[in-house]
Amino acid sequence: MDTISVKNLVKTFPAKKGRITAVDNISFNVKKGEFFGLLGVNGAGKSTTTNILSGLMTADSGQVNIFGKDFTKHEEEIKSRSNVATAYYGFNYRLTIMQNLKIYARLYNVKNEKEKINELAEKFAIKRLLNTQMRALSSGETTRAVLTKSLLNDPELLFLDECTVGLDPDMAEVTRDVLKNYNKENQCTVLFTSHYMQEVEDLCHRIAFMNQGKIVRIGTSVELLKELEKQRVTLHFSRNKDKAKKILLRAGIEFTESQGQLDFYIENRKRVIYPILENLIQNKVIFDNIHLEKPTLEDYFIRESRRK
Amino acid sequence: MKWHRVKAMLLNNYYITTNSADRLFDILYWPMLDILIWGFMTYFISGISEVNILSFVLGGLLLWVFIWRSSQDFVIYVLENFWSRNIYHLYATPLRDSEMIVSLGIFGVVRSFIAFLVMNIISFALYKFNILSFNLLHAVAFISILLIFAWAIGLIITSFVFRFGTRMQVLAWSVIWIIQPFSCIFYPLSALPAWAAKIAIVLPTTHVFEGLRASLAGYPLSAGSLLYALGFSIAFLIFASWVIVKAIKTARSKGSFAKPE
Numbered sequence: 001m002d003t004i005s006v007k008n009l010v011k012t013f014p015a016k017k018g019r020i021t022a023v024d025n026i027s028f029n030v031k032k033g034e035f036f037g038l039l040g041v042n043g044a045g046k047s048t049t050t051n052i053l054s055g056l057m058t059a060d061s062g063q064v065n066i067f068g069k070d071f072t073k074h075e076e077e078i079k080s081r082s083n084v085a086t087a088y089y090g091f092n093y094r095l096t097i098m099q100n101l102k103i104y105a106r107l108y109n110v111k112n113e114k115e116k117i118n119e120l121a122e123k124f125a126i127k128r129l130l131n132t133q134m135r136a137l138s139s140g141e142t143t144r145a146v147l148t149k150s151l152l153n154d155p156e157l158l159f160l161d162e163c164t165v166g167l168d169p170d171m172a173e174v175t176r177d178v179l180k181n182y183n184k185e186n187q188c189t190v191l192f193t194s195h196y197m198q199e200v201e202d203l204c205h206r207i208a209f210m211n212q213g214k215i216v217r218i219g220t221s222v223e224l225l226k227e228l229e230k231q232r233v234t235l236h237f238s239r240n241k242d243k244a245k246k247i248l249l250r251a252g253i254e255f256t257e258s259q260g261q262l263d264f265y266i267e268n269r270k271r272v273i274y275p276i277l278e279n280l281i282q283n284k285v286i287f288d289n290i291h292l293e294k295p296t297l298e299d300y301f302i303r304e305s306r307r308k
Numbered sequence: 309m310k311w312h313r314v315k316a317m318l319l320n321n322y323y324i325t326t327n328s329a330d331r332l333f334d335i336l337y338w339p340m341l342d343i344l345i346w347g348f349m350t351y352f353i354s355g356i357s358e359v360n361i362l363s364f365v366l367g368g369l370l371l372w373v374f375i376w377r378s379s380q381d382f383v384i385y386v387l388e389n390f391w392s393r394n395i396y397h398l399y400a401t402p403l404r405d406s407e408m409i410v411s412l413g414i415f416g417v418v419r420s421f422i423a424f425l426v427m428n429i430i431s432f433a434l435y436k437f438n439i440l441s442f443n444l445l446h447a448v449a450f451i452s453i454l455l456i457f458a459w460a461i462g463l464i465i466t467s468f469v470f471r472f473g474t475r476m477q478v479l480a481w482s483v484i485w486i487i488q489p490f491s492c493i494f495y496p497l498s499a500l501p502a503w504a505a506k507i508a509i510v511l512p513t514t515h516v517f518e519g520l521r522a523s524l525a526g527y528p529l530s531a532g533s534l535l536y537a538l539g540f541s542i543a544f545l546i547f548a549s550w551v552i553v554k555a556i557k558t559a560r561s562k563g564s565f566a567k568p569e
Contacts (some may be wrong), residue, residue: 013562047566048563048566051563054400056399056400056560056563056565056566057561057565057566058560061481075402076402076404077402079400079401083400084396084397086396088398089393089394090390090392090393090395091394091397092320092323092324092388092394093328093392094323094324094392095323095327099323100394102319103316103320103323104316104320104401106312106313107312107313107316107317107398107402107403108402109310109312125470133327134392146397159400279405
């Protein structure tokens, strides 16, 4: 069953002249237990989409069903079974983490709130900070407090909007592990936005790429990367570089040259490199090393976001 | 409406109060200053006047605290959640608008009563004036009307904050003082110039404070006048509730909770 089903969702905002379309008639489904990524440049519409689905904003038109229920009619129930986290907004800065978490535990009607808070605080390594006022925390610590809140009610659906921004690499790794395990163990559906492509590639089962309010592609990272046409090849030479240049030119391959190496692009298909290497070897060109750089999600992101 | 969520919001407001000196100051500091300044001044005037002006002024001040605190607290505790951007997380929970509003109303009443009791103790200690020693039933009627009117004002100002953002916060501190001169707190309605009296007669607060003076002087209350004040306050509260529902709807459409200023 789909946890999220979105049909023809539209959201516009008033502008100086007319209206700006932030979300332009998008439709997609997210399955139960799926870690689903929303990617796109700033202003692509991913946060607006997340905000509509989490009930923070209303859409102009379109249909949102969550847990098989119409969001507008079952908002209270849907919100009590889901939760949100973002690195951009903390809690009341005068209160301690514990005080803030107690309030949210009661809003979500969490039983054994103290045990639950302590257990999650341990996971996100903020137990020693529980009695510290929010205003005394670093941005990373604030984010961890927010992430702790996001799991208080054992959500079946989690909206994570750039929730690892500001975390140091170690804590980002810990956070990813906690989220990955939570998703796996509880079959929790996650809608995830991030600008860290490696993170998206690691965590997300499927990715939707948004551009100018539209979803332009949906697929697994492998499926998306297949669409990239080129992979980068770097050949390292201690001698014979000039000979190699001539052979590449003859074969019609454009390259760039830097000290001791030649870089060029070939099609992103298996075995395309073979005839090139054969040609070099037959002409007795000896290279020290070869490096094939597979396209990454980052390459995909750059290509798609530059597309008009 | 779920009571556990109302209690959660009451806890939120309680923690905000106990963690911030300015929210504690709101309850005691300004009302205490008022009691001292106005009390001393009227103490002096009462020495040269035959009218029992001390009880009129102190009685007015003590009841005014209900409308002042209850209306202002409504907005300030909403603003606290905007300032800290906690509103983002609050509106992602199943919290209903009605639950938030009820918690604000209850909390404002509690803070008003604390301020009222402290002021009453001070006024008794300094001037031997105790408003509760007069007609308790009258006091209950006056306080009830003032609270309903205060909630309505609080809701209207809060609606402005939801609708137009925190730049409207100045209203939280200013609107109530526009109403004060026309409410006849320290002087009778007959003391106002004709144009001001036309405004004053419409306000339920005027009828309450006229009633207070009658009660303190031992005269019977005008039932018609108090019923008008109660009816007006209830009608205004219903209107204010409609306004805030509209304002929250607009705020959600604009994305004010998703991107708090």
